[in-house]
Amino acid sequence: MKTLVIVTHPNIEASNWNKAWVQELQKHDDITIHELYKTYPDENIDVSKEQQLIESHDRIIFQYPLFWYSTPPLLKKWFDQVLLYGWAYGPDATKIKGKEIGVAISTYGTEASYQATGFNRFTLQEILRPVEALAHFISATYLPHFSLNDTSDVTEERLAKSSKDYIHHIKTVKPAVVHS
Template sequence: MKILVIVTHPNIEASNWNKSWVNELQKHDDITIHELYKEYPDENIDVAREQQLIEAHDRIIFQYPLYWYSTPPLLKKWFDSVLLYNWAYGPEATKTVGKEIGVAISAYGTEESYQANGSNRFTMEEILRPIQALTRFISAIYLPHFVLNDTSDVTDERLTQSSIDFVNHIKTVRSAEVVSK
């Protein structure tokens, strides 16, 4: 399985978690790392190149910090620019059919804060519904997400374990949709 991780962190060099995840990903030759903010600092997305990357991979993981309960702005622009009519959706669209799509996010809040009775009032599953809906709309398969909560609690041990867990997750995660086929 060919895995593409699309990293979208506006300031990856200042990130403990996302940078650590990328460093761990770099140890794996079977994973392609694609950092949008480094690739497109001017935010002028090369649509053809991005579509070729998607076509060349079976599993696409969007890695980003939770950003105002959503994605960073460049990832939203990427969705709008790359996932085009009759390429990703529409009567002649075939390029994303059956692709596996997942999300790996880091969130400042604790796991408890992402509950109906928590300070954020919504679960992570609810917050990620737009990505799940997008995935279904383009006839792809949504994978269970990977989330790291409480990112203010940074220790070397936690960074290391989180990075190992992240890579293991994206290599082994299975969707109920995939299993049921």
């Protein structure tokens, strides 16, 4: 399975976690890394290039830090510009149908803060519903997310374990069973 990881961090050099994840991803030939902010520092997205990248991969993982309970701005812009009618959705759109889409997300808050009774009042699964809805709308299969919480707690051991866990997740995650 060919996997594309679309990394969207506006300042990845300042992020121990996202930078460590990318460094671990680089060790795997079967994973393509595509860093949006490095590719498009002017935010002028090459739609055709992006669509070709998506078409040539089976699994797409969006890696980003949680930004105000959403994606970083460039990823939202990417969704708006790349996932076009007639290509990603619509009666004759088949380019993404059946592909797998997932999210790898890092948060400053603790795991406990992303619970119904926690500080943020919502789980990450609830916060990621828009991406899940997007996947459904474009006839892709949504994968369970990978997350790392409490990114203020940085140790070499935690960085290494998280990076290994992330790779394992990307390579083994299966779609969640949906019950009707």
